[in-house]
Amino acid sequence: TEYADISIKDLEQIAKSSFPLCMRHLFDKLKEDHHLKHGGRMQLGLFLKGVGLKLDDALTFWRAEFSQRVGVERFDKEYAYSIRHNYGKEGKRVDYSPYSCQKIISSSPGVGDHHGCPYRHFSEDNLRAALGKMGVNNQKIEDILDKVRNRHYQLACTLTFESVHGSSCDAGINHPNQYFIDSQKVLQS
Ligand code: SF4
Helix, strand or coil: CCCCCCCHHHHHHHHHHHCCHHHHHHHHHHHHHCCCCHHHHHHHHHHHHHHCCCHHHHHHHHHHHHHHHHCHHHHHHHHHHHHHHHCCCCCCCCCCCCCCHHHHHCCCCCCCCCCCCHHHHCCHHHHHHHHHHCCCCHHHHHHHHHHHHCCCHHHHHHHHHHHHHCCCCCCCCCCHHHHHHHHHHHHHC
16 A cells, blocks of 8 residues: 555544545544444545555444444444445455545535535535634635635635645645645655
8 A cells, every 4th residue: 555554543633634624524523423424434434544544443443433322233233344345345345445526525415414525515604613623714714715605616625725734735636635645745744
């Protein structure tokens, strides 16, 4: 693999420093609710695989959260399969790829879903609050909302990246895992 392995204890830290808003939102909701619906489990689960979380660690991580809500037995019975499935260990044994921005932006999250792209799927108030929480200043937030109103969601995400990292991102954001890798490059340089 081209990525360094990531351990569970690092997740909290790298979620804050290097996850794009779509993944940070899912991560926070999982920690808060100890549950995510199918679309969220897929979007976050495949992203974490791309980040370098190994299957055994992924099972430990998801089990620790879900068991607080549904119990260990139900997790092992109903949810562990889909995580092994994401890693190509069940069913057709396809090694599924993490979702691109385009795929995430064109998804249709329903009530109670937390997947999707916040720039596309959040209300303006919620997006404003989420960006503030990431440390983006008010002037930049207005620039970002301007991109959103013109439906330039990936450009909005790129502006967020640049604001949070104090560094330009010339290629633009087109994949959550690219956001992560570019972030780690900036932070480690
Ligand atoms: Fe995630 Fe892409 Fe949306 Fe950024 S533009 S929040 S990386 S889906």
